[in-house]
Amino acid sequence: MECMNTAPASSAAAGEPRWLTDEEQRVWRAYVDATTLLEDHLDRQLQRDAGMPHVYYGLLVKLAEAPRRRLRMTELAKDAKITRSRLSHAVARLEKNGWVRREDCPSDKRGQFAVLTDEGVDVLRRHAPGHVDAVRQAVFDRLTPEQQKSLGEIMGIVAEGLQPSEAGADLPWLR
Amino acid sequence: MECMNTAPASSAAAGEPRWLTDEEQRVWRAYVDATTLLEDHLDRQLQRDAGMPHVYYGLLVKLAEAPRRRLRMTELAKDAKITRSRLSHAVARLEKNGWVRREDCPSDKRGQFAVLTDEGVDVLRRHAPGHVDAVRQAVFDRLTPEQQKSLGEIMGIVAEGLQPSEAGADLPWLR
DNA sequence: CAGTGAAAGTTGAGAGTTCAAGTATGGTGC
DNA sequence: GCACCATACTTGAACTCTCAACTTTCACTG
Numbered sequence: 001m002e003c004m005n006t007a008p009a010s011s012a013a014a015g016e017p018r019w020l021t022d023e024e025q026r027v028w029r030a031y032v033d034a035t036t037l038l039e040d041h042l043d044r045q046l047q048r049d050a051g052m053p054h055v056y057y058g059l060l061v062k063l064a065e066a067p068r069r070r071l072r073m074t075e076l077a078k079d080a081k082i083t084r085s086r087l088s089h090a091v092a093r094l095e096k097n098g099w100v101r102r103e104d105c106p107s108d109k110r111g112q113f114a115v116l117t118d119e120g121v122d123v124l125r126r127h128a129p130g131h132v133d134a135v136r137q138a139v140f141d142r143l144t145p146e147q148q149k150s151l152g153e154i155m156g157i158v159a160e161g162l163q164p165s166e167a168g169a170d171l172p173w174l175r
Numbered sequence: 176m177e178c179m180n181t182a183p184a185s186s187a188a189a190g191e192p193r194w195l196t197d198e199e200q201r202v203w204r205a206y207v208d209a210t211t212l213l214e215d216h217l218d219r220q221l222q223r224d225a226g227m228p229h230v231y232y233g234l235l236v237k238l239a240e241a242p243r244r245r246l247r248m249t250e251l252a253k254d255a256k257i258t259r260s261r262l263s264h265a266v267a268r269l270e271k272n273g274w275v276r277r278e279d280c281p282s283d284k285r286g287q288f289a290v291l292t293d294e295g296v297d298v299l300r301r302h303a304p305g306h307v308d309a310v311r312q313a314v315f316d317r318l319t320p321e322q323q324k325s326l327g328e329i330m331g332i333v334a335e336g337l338q339p340s341e342a343g344a345d346l347p348w349l350r
Numbered sequence: 351c352a353g354t355g356a357a358a359g360t361t362g363a364g365a366g367t368t369c370a371a372g373t374a375t376g377g378t379g380c
Numbered sequence: 381g382c383a384c385c386a387t388a389c390t391t392g393a394a395c396t397c398t399c400a401a402c403t404t405t406c407a408c409t410g
Contacts (some may be wrong), residue, residue: 017304024315027327031314032233034330035210036256037337047368053396058207073359081211086397088360093396110358110405129192139206140199142332150325152202155209157317162212222398228366248389261367263390268366285375285388 038138045134050127051097055082056090057131060099060124063116070115072105081163087114099123213313220309225302226272230257231265232306235274235299238291245290247280256338262289274298 020028042054050057062079063069071079077087091114094100099120105111116124140148195203217229225232237254238244246254252262266289269275274295280286291299315323 017307018311019307020310020315023327024323027323027330028310028314030327030330030334033256034334034337035214036230037334039210040256041337043368055211055396074357081208081215083398084359085361085399089396092360105358108358108406110403112359132192132194135195135203136193138336139203139333140195142336143329147325147329147332148199148202150322151329152198152205154318154322154326155202155205157322158314159205159209159212161313161317162209162216218398230366249387258368259389260369260391264366267390280388283376283388285373287389 041138042131042134046127046131049130050123052094055080056094057124057127059087059090059094059114060116060120063100063114064121064124066116068115069121070103070113073112073114076114094120097123216313217306217309221302221306224305225298227269230255231269232299232302234262234265234269234289235291235295238275238289239296239299241291243290244296245278245288248287248289251289269295272298 039054046052046054046057059076059080062076063071073087073091074084077084080087082090091100091102095102097119099117101115101117103113103115105113143151214229221227221229221232234251234255237251238246248262248266249259252259255262257265266275266277269289270277272294274292276290276292278288278290280288318326
């Protein structure tokens, strides 16, 4: 996936780029394949059953777990690892569905809360089982306990590496 | 992410759904976070440097590795784990960029080849180093050899589970 | 308390994706 | 060689996401 054996071009950082070994390539391809297939699978399942993509479902879940079923937009975006812009659009859509409602923040007039409505709780309640099933069948049922543990550790490391944890305010991607 | 502790609703298959344990939830969240962040990160890097999203880059790579730098649409779609529809749109875009060209298949008048052009090879040559760097920094540089091996195995299993390998003709997702 | 820069959130346009439907050709059986 | 269904690929509309503004409010400084 990453190869292109004879490529003397300049690396992002230094001279000769460190190409992936064959084994690394196998790993990387497996990763890309699996994540593509899985994201697709879950999106389809949820779109069909619950009428929303996987990310949106995740947003509802985060709201459901929050103190008064509400979260500031920025915080929700941070939790879900998406941009505020994306969240804005998403919440607009979820609002149309009646699953989320916006509320002004009293202490900060710029702020908005996204609040999970009763219908939102309901849609979650109805479709959580199907979603858990899908995740189980695709992932947990196929892995040994050791592999599950490994997966958690590995993904934790990767995730941490990509979010300068508590560094910048917004999503601290590049620059 | 999947929880909703007291939810007596009916599972997709049977009675009481098998909720994720706390530990499973941690693993699943780490997975979702990492994949979201990483896909985003790579998309950004490639969009900025090469002017295309990660998937498109992957398509060019697959073509570059194919026999005469060409692949039938369906086969390319299967390799890349995307639908033919998505591929159609993607190739249309890549064609506009001059990186891919379509060619009729002589033996099957319905068929089309996607062919990597010289400019396509070039764009790949120029941006492969930066992409490999990004992948290394985000993934391989952070994992021990054992973890890399584990990751490959785990992702292989998940990927295999989602594609009934050589079963149906098209992407054999659900139903 | 005006001036300034950062932060919170939204918006619109453009790009990408999905879904359902459509065209055209291939293969099979009669 | 014709009916019939599967296969190969495309298309357009609806939806989602990104990116770069833009608005409003906050916090700090002099």
